[in-house]
Amino acid sequence: MISFRTLLIVVLLITGFLQFFLMLGNIRSTTYDIQAFQLAPETIRSVKTIEDTVKTEQERTHAEEAVEPVYLFNEETAEHRSSLVTSIFDIIEDVREETSSKEEEKEEKEEVSVENSISPLREKLKDITDSQSLLVFSNSQLQSLLEATDSELKEAEAFLVKEIKTMLKEPIRIEGVPLKRNEIETKIRQQNSIDEGILDSVIIIGRAAILETEILDEVRTEELILKAREEVEPTRILQGQIIVQEGELIDREVFRQLELLGLLNNQTSTKPVLGLSILVILQIAFMYILFNYSDMELQNKRKALFVTAIVYSFAIILMKVISLLSDQFDATIAFLYPTALATMLVRLLANEKAAVLVTILSAASAGVIFHEGYSAVLQMDIVLYIIFGGLSSIYFMRSMEKRSHLLKACAVVSIFNLLFIAFYLLMSQSNYDLFELAFYTVAGIASGILSGALTMGLLPFFESAFGLLSTMRLIELSNPNHPLLKKLLTETPGTYHHSVMVANLAEAACEAIGADGLLARVGCYYHDIGKTKRPAFFIENQMSGINPHDSLPPERSAEIIIAHTTDGANLLEQHKMPKEIVDIALQHHGTSTLKFFFHKAKDEGKEVDEKIFSYPGPKPQTKEAAVVSIADSVEAAVRSMKQPNSEKIQQLVHSIIQSRVQEHQFDECDVSIKELKIIEKVLCETLNGIFHSRIEYPKEG
Numbered sequence: 179m180i181s182f183r184t185l186l187i188v189v190l191l192i193t194g195f196l197q198f199f200l201m202l203g204n205i206r207s208t209t210y211d212i213q214a215f216q217l218a219p220e221t222i223r224s225v226k227t228i229e230d231t232v233k234t235e236q237e238r239t240h241a242e243e244a245v246e247p248v249y250l251f252n253e254e255t256a257e258h259r260s261s262l263v264t265s266i267f268d269i270i271e272d273v274r275e276e277t278s279s280k281e282e283e284k285e286e287k288e289e290v291s292v293e294n295s296i297s298p299l300r301e302k303l304k305d306i307t308d309s310q311s312l313l314v315f316s317n318s319q320l321q322s323l324l325e326a327t328d329s330e331l332k333e334a335e336a337f338l339v340k341e342i343k344t345m346l347k348e349p350i351r352i353e354g355v356p357l358k359r360n361e362i363e364t365k366i367r368q369q370n371s372i373d374e375g376i377l378d379s380v381i382i383i384g385r386a387a388i389l390e391t392e393i394l395d396e397v398r399t400e401e402l403i404l405k406a407r408e409e410v411e412p413t414r415i416l417q418g419q420i421i422v423q424e425g426e427l428i429d430r431e432v433f434r435q436l437e438l439l440g441l442l443n444n445q446t447s448t449k450p451v452l453g454l455s456i457l458v459i460l461q462i463a464f465m466y467i468l469f470n471y472s473d474m475e476l477q478n479k480r481k482a483l484f485v486t487a488i489v490y491s492f493a494i495i496l497m498k499v500i501s502l503l504s505d506q507f508d509a510t511i512a513f514l515y516p517t518a519l520a521t522m523l524v525r526l527l528a529n530e531k532a533a534v535l536v537t538i539l540s541a542a543s544a545g546v547i548f549h550e551g552y553s554a555v556l557q558m559d560i561v562l563y564i565i566f567g568g569l570s571s572i573y574f575m576r577s578m579e580k581r582s583h584l585l586k587a588c589a590v591v592s593i594f595n596l597l598f599i600a601f602y603l604l605m606s607q608s609n610y611d612l613f614e615l616a617f618y619t620v621a622g623i624a625s626g627i628l629s630g631a632l633t634m635g636l637l638p639f640f641e642s643a644f645g646l647l648s649t650m651r652l653i654e655l656s657n658p659n660h661p662l663l664k665k666l667l668t669e670t671p672g673t674y675h676h677s678v679m680v681a682n683l684a685e686a687a688c689e690a691i692g693a694d695g696l697l698a699r700v701g702c703y704y705h706d707i708g709k710t711k712r713p714a715f716f717i718e719n720q721m722s723g724i725n726p727h728d729s730l731p732p733e734r735s736a737e738i739i740i741a742h743t744t745d746g747a748n749l750l751e752q753h754k755m756p757k758e759i760v761d762i763a764l765q766h767h768g769t770s771t772l773k774f775f776f777h778k779a780k781d782e783g784k785e786v787d788e789k790i791f792s793y794p795g796p797k798p799q800t801k802e803a804a805v806v807s808i809a810d811s812v813e814a815a816v817r818s819m820k821q822p823n824s825e826k827i828q829q830l831v832h833s834i835i836q837s838r839v840q841e842h843q844f845d846e847c848d849v850s851i852k853e854l855k856i857i858e859k860v861l862c863e864t865l866n867g868i869f870h871s872r873i874e875y876p877k878e879g
Contacts, residue, residue: 182476186469186483193487194462197543198454200498204547205450212442214433218422224415224439232434233413241406248399249351249392256346259387260339266306266313266383267335270323273299277324296320312386319379330373334380337369342387352390359385415439454546461539465490468535475800475848481644482528486536488640489527493520493540497547504548512548512560513599513621517567518591518629522584525575526633526648527640537568559602563595567625570594584630584650592626647756652700655759662707662753669710672718676813677703683809683864684802690860691853693801701762701806704755708746708763712738718814732779736772736791743767743793758802765803766810768843769795797846804849805857808835812861822869828862 212219276298299320300307307313315323323331341362350358362384366372372380415421415435422432436442469483497515504511520540525533541564545556574587599622603610610618641648654660658667667674681702689695713719715726715738727735746763769792776791798804811834816822819830835858838844844854 182479183470185480186466189483189487190462190465193465193491194458196491197461197494198458200494201454201458201543201546202451204501204549205454212428212436214428214430216428218424218426218428221424222421222436224419224421227414227416228439230413230415230435230438234410237413238407238410241410242403245399245402245406248395248402249349250395251349251392255389255391256343259346259389260342262306262310263335263338263342263383263387266303267331269302269306270299270331271328273302274324296324299324310386313382315379315382319376319382322375323379326373326376330376333371334373334376337366337372338380338384338387341365342384345388346391348391350388350391352394355388355390359388362388457542457546461542464535464539468532472531474529481646482532484644485527485640485646486524486532489520489523490536490539493536494543494547497540497544501547510548510559510618511621512544512557513563513595513618514624514628515544515560515564516628516632517564517595517625518571518588519632521568521571522575522587522629522633523636523640525572526637526650527644527646530572533572534569537565537572540568541565563598563602566594566598567591567629571629584634588626588630590626591629592623595622595625598622645757647697647758649696651756652696655700655755656696656703662749662755663703665710666703666707670706670713670716670719672721673706673709673713673716676718676817677706679817679868680705680806680809680813682868683813683861684806686864687805687809687857687860688802690856691801691805691849693805697758698762698802698805701759701766701802702809704746704750704759705763705766705806705810706742706746707749708742708744710749711742711745715739716742727775732775732782733786733790736775739772739775740767740791740793758800761799762803762806765796765798766807767793768797768807768838768841769793770838770841770843797843798849799847801847801849801853804844804847807843808838808857809861811838812865816865816869819869822865824862824866827865827869831858831861831865 277295296317300315303313303315307315326334345358345362363381366377366381366384415438421435421439422428426432428436465486469479469486472479472482474482496519497512500512500515521533521537524536541561542556544564545558545561548557548560571587571591574590575584596619599618603615603618637648637650640646641651658664663674666677681699684698684702685695688698709716709719714724715735717725730738743764743766747760750760750763771788772791772793776786776788779786779791798807812831815830815834816827819826835854839854849857
């Protein structure tokens with residue numbers, strides 16, 4: 179037989195592929211077969227919000243170009259450059275003094291070449307001229323400086339120092355230096371006090387002394403540029419934004435935006451397909467985790483898996499049908515989807531955990547299926563609509579006792595739907611006319627009603643197809659007006675009372691160990707239905723005090739008593755009762771022995787086969803059947819006790835459970851020793867409450 183894990187993988191893969199292909203059409207965006215410089219065939223809007231990187235970079239470049247460079251003014255520049263001028267004239271003076279102090283004859287001086295006379299000056303000026311590229315003197319210019327009088331040099335020096343200090347006290351950037359050099363040259367030429375012979379040399383010194391007084395602060399400027407670029411918000415094309423109106427020319431800029439948005443036929447993207455694949459894989463993974471690690475019995479787990487997969491697939495198909503019809507309406511008809519349908523079915527047919535998961539997965543799928551062109555990745559209003567509706571139904575279905583409670587749950591779902599729709603309409607900040615408001619109101623109510631109506635309509639189909647016993651079905655079977663329970667009450671009132679008492683004990687014990695208490699209760703109601711065939715042969719129905727077993731051989735008595743399990747199972751099957759109820763009727767005595775009649779036969783000296791006095795079984799296969807088996811024996815035994823008290827009850831319950839364990843009656847079900855101890859404790863507490871000691875009132879007069 180195929181293992182559950184393999185079955186789980188196969189079922190989930192089939193469900194996943196079905197879901198993927200049903201949802202595939204909802205993620206493919208509209209594209210256009212158009213070229214640049216054509217007329218737009220229709221008004222085209224952006225289907226998503228996306229950054230226009232080209233525009234963003236253009237804006238950032240403009241911001242960068244608008245940044246004013248930061249300059250640092252050097253106040254010491256004027257002093258330094260004027261000192262440079264002073265140093266040059268000091269050197270000239272020094273060389274002149276050295277030259278004039280030599281005691282050489284005039285003839286010899288005349289024989290000295292010009293080159294030899296200026297070489298000391300050029301040598302001493304070398305350090306300065308090497309560092310100042312503009313300080314380039316010809317021999318004649320140097321010679322003129324040496325030949326100038328002291329007053330001429332002093333006059334030139336004083337003028338230059340004054341003008342340089344004045345000029346360099348103002349901010350001068352590097353691009354303004356040539357202008358300032360021309361300006362000082364003009365002033366030098368206009369100064370009459372400067373001798374014509376040294377004019378060119380003074381101009382060279384003046385021009386060389388002028389430098390920029392403001393230096394570009396590259397670090398600070400770069401910081402401002404970066405800040406300016408960062409402050410520029412990315413240029414985005416927004417969802418729903420009109421890219422081009424119908425009939426307008428598609429210029430290069432519009433065509434570039436269409437290309438960026440992937441709206442051209444030659445730009446079909448696989449990204450949405452990959453995204454949908456990931457979503458489906460995530461959903462299937464959660465379902466795998468839920469069922470693979472579930473502690474349910476294998477058979478019930480298989481049924482729950484099939485039910486959950488089918489209900490979930492049905493929900494996807496229903497969503498798809500509604501989405502295909504949505505184009506025919508102006509309103510959002512997705513609000514008609516029965517939000518609690520899948521949740522209710524899975525809650526009733528499987529369990530609450532599976533119902534919660536299906537609610538969330540259905541909501542996520544609906545977000546994709548009902549996705550509109552200008553919405554976000556998911557249609558979040560529909561996602562939340564289904565989550566709120568589904569989860570509200572789970573909470574109000576926890577105490578289901580009759581079908582009318584399902585209708586109440588539907589009313590609650592409708593209220594939650596209307597509240598969410600009110601939130602949706604208010605948050606959308608749009609104006610709705612009376613017809614639209616009426617539609618949304620009807621949609622919210624219809625969604626809740628459809629959830630319940632479809633649940634009740636589909637429930638019998640699932641119960642029949644998968645042999646499932648839902649909570650609703652159990653509640654129906656517990657109704658005292660059921661024909662079999664009426665039969666039990668009228669024909670075997672003692673057995674009916676016994677069954678009710680056993681039901682109370684079994685339900686409490688099952689709930690304490692995590693078993694299905696409602697199944698145990700309903701199973702108890704019908705477990706002795708076979709006694710209706712021969713009611714007088716069972717002691718609880720012998721009202722006249724006559725016991726027909728007194729006149730029968732023990733073998734015949736045992737046969738009649740033992741037959742009530744198979745007779746009951748046959749009767750239940752005739753009435754199309756669920757298999758779980760039939761199993762409890764067959765298994766509640768297991769293969770135990772009727773010891774009273776067995777020992778009676780032995781006391782009569784007969785050679786007896788113990789099998790004749792044993793129930794045919796099978797032994798209890800489930801926890802519920804095991805608990806019913808214990809509760810049945812315990813209730814009958816305690817009822818027959820004289821003056822029961824807490825200690826006697828505890829000893830009796832313990833001995834009955836130990837006897838069943840020693841007889842290996844629980845070998846075929848998964849009840850543990852720890853659970854048996856819990857069952858013992860709960861049965862004792864319940865029995866003490868039923869058979870408590872009564873206060874003895876004083877006799878009157």
